[in-house]
Amino acid sequence: MVRLAIDMMGSDEGPMPLAKGLKAFLKENDDVEVVAFGAGKDLHPLLDGVRGASVVETSQVVPMEVSPLGFLRLKDSSMYQAIKASAGVGFSGVVTAGSTGGFVTGATLLIKNAPGVLRAGLAAPFVTAIRGKKTVILDIGASNQNTAEELVGFAKMGSLYAKNVLGVQTPRVYILSNGVEEGKGLAESVKAYRILKESSFPGFAGNCEARDALDGNKDVIVTPGYPGNILLKSIEGTAGMLGVLLKKAFTKNLFTKMGYLLAKPGLKGMKQTLDYRSTGGAILLGVNKVAVKAHGNSNDYAFYNALKVAYSMAVSSIVGKITEGMAK
Amino acid sequence: MVRLAIDMMGSDEGPMPLAKGLKAFLKENDDVEVVAFGAGKDLHPLLDGVRGASVVETSQVVPMEVSPLGFLRLKDSSMYQAIKASAGVGFSGVVTAGSTGGFVTGATLLIKNAPGVLRAGLAAPFVTAIRGKKTVILDIGASNQNTAEELVGFAKMGSLYAKNVLGVQTPRVYILSNGVEEGKGLAESVKAYRILKESSFPGFAGNCEARDALDGNKDVIVTPGYPGNILLKSIEGTAGMLGVLLKKAFTKNLFTKMGYLLAKPGLKGMKQTLDYRSTGGAILLGVNKVAVKAHGNSNDYAFYNALKVAYSMAVSSIVGKITEGMAK
Structure with missing residues (x-):
């Protein structure tokens, strides 16, 4: 089972297209479970009852042009929480369409680099x-x-x-x-x-x-x-x-x-x-989990493809292979 | 009168298209004189009798991927001699279609930076x-x-x-x-x-x-x-x-x-x-003369345009204006 943490609040277009892409993706891949982070009032109507999806409510959203420090202050943001969750046991990785700066800061500090990277x-x-x-x-x-x-x-x-x-x-x-x-x-x-x-x-x-x-x-x-x-x-x-x-x-x-x-x-x-x-x-290579950054202006098709990339990375065990390769 | 030193051996296509562009340019601008540097056997048939053009024979050609030191060794190359001539009294500048590296090295060392640059x-x-x-x-x-x-x-x-x-x-x-x-x-x-x-x-x-x-x-x-x-x-x-x-x-x-x-x-x-x-x-801004680098795969039209750029720069007295502006 591939388990992914998803930041649902990162797109310029709002959570709707992301949810559409996510649903299409889950329909095709029944070996995937996702935890979707974002505003409850937005996400419950979109994802309740969808096989493989559960919602974790967060109260903040990371703006596109966030500074590293600014990101670290937004601890109850969907991006921060999704990245943090993905670092835990049982998760393969994280997908977000939000700020690249926030994503890199978060993944580096919360997921951390693989040994040797x-x-x-x-x-x-x-x-x-x-x-x-x-x-x-x-x-x-x-x-x-x-x-x-x-x-x-x-x-x-x-x-x-x-x-x-x-x-x-x-x-x-x-x-x-x-x-x-x-x-x-x-x-x-x-x-x-x-x-x-x-x-x-x-x-x-x-x-x-x-x-x-x-x-x-x-x-x-x-x-x-x-x-x-x-x-x-x-x-x-x-x-x-x-x-x-x-x-x-x-x-x-x-x-x-x-x-x-x-x-x-x-x-x-x-x-x-x-x-x-x-x-x-884009993908962040060298951290301990799969970390995928979908385009900020992601439509459902773009987000669906970002999820597919995360999935291929998870099933190919690329993180383990990088850890192994970098130790050489 | 605008006087330009021209390296005729710099194009991938040989001196023929450059001569064609040069002739068209001279026809339009009777306040211009050029000294064309290159192999005598190539240039005399192309330029003898052309109003405003004279030929100085050189024996070497600067290759496209020349190193700075390599360029400085090719003292009888068309590019070296053209750049050197352009530094002298009475010349407004130089035009070449040859190696960018050689051009920058030559212009910087032989023409030299304007004061304050x-x-x-x-x-x-x-x-x-x-x-x-x-x-x-x-x-x-x-x-x-x-x-x-x-x-x-x-x-x-x-x-x-x-x-x-x-x-x-x-x-x-x-x-x-x-x-x-x-x-x-x-x-x-x-x-x-x-x-x-x-x-x-x-x-x-x-x-x-x-x-x-x-x-x-x-x-x-x-x-x-x-x-x-x-x-x-x-x-x-x-x-x-x-x-x-x-x-x-x-x-x-x-x-x-x-x-x-x-x-x-x-x-x-x-x-x-x-x-x-x-x-x-391209043009090198900040040296004491007009210095224009035409595209390496210059056809006659491209070289004609490079000559026009050199001419506009000369008549606008851009070198003097840069010298003045940089002293402020």
């Missing part, structure tokens, strides 16, 4: 130019700066994730840099390169430039958190800008509109490939 | 979601790390560029960060924020996340070189990936192909908005 890394699977092929990038913002040794830890954890959860035999692992040659990049990345090379790290394939990150030929890309966050957000920003321009292009006149209608089946496939909601959000 | 910054105008509206981002890779004081210098130089060359009355200046609130981001960026705020820097508008960098509402975005380079390349990479997916979408079947044909006029406008060749490449 210097720093937990926030990872996300990115869609690429190859349909169905995902690239895991970490850290995308749990830290700002990371040491070479932490980067090596990210390489190990990312590789274990790609192997055990995504099913890649020998994941190809890269270091994000501003040039492919050895010696290019930040001092800590250059040092991490040397350590991975000298230890013959399985699948280590050198540096990767940001422009090639999404070509579909990489399984794992390792970076300190600050540039990782810039990478994540500039991908989002560029995709958003192109979406705006594409819309303008198609609505230029009657003919372009007709063109859109004809091309729609192809464009739909493209949209599916790009749909970030299908990736289920 | 702690660090030259590599800047590029980016196309945005608003047609015709460019955002200048610096540094995009002259340095890896920068101090807060260097970032403040970038803010000044970027603002002077946007005002004097792009014609923006009071440029809106942002600091790239991983959150919009004051206090978010790298230590040096947080400090630069404080300095700009406390000095009431004209147009300073706070932090900007990478996802909003290209929304068209920013004139200048300041960042240390390493994350700036990640930003630049992930924009390129994401745009490239979406281009691949879009092509797949339109070639899915006969109907999508017809759709493409109908939508083409709209898509063409989009392509023009996105055409990086129209921006003319």
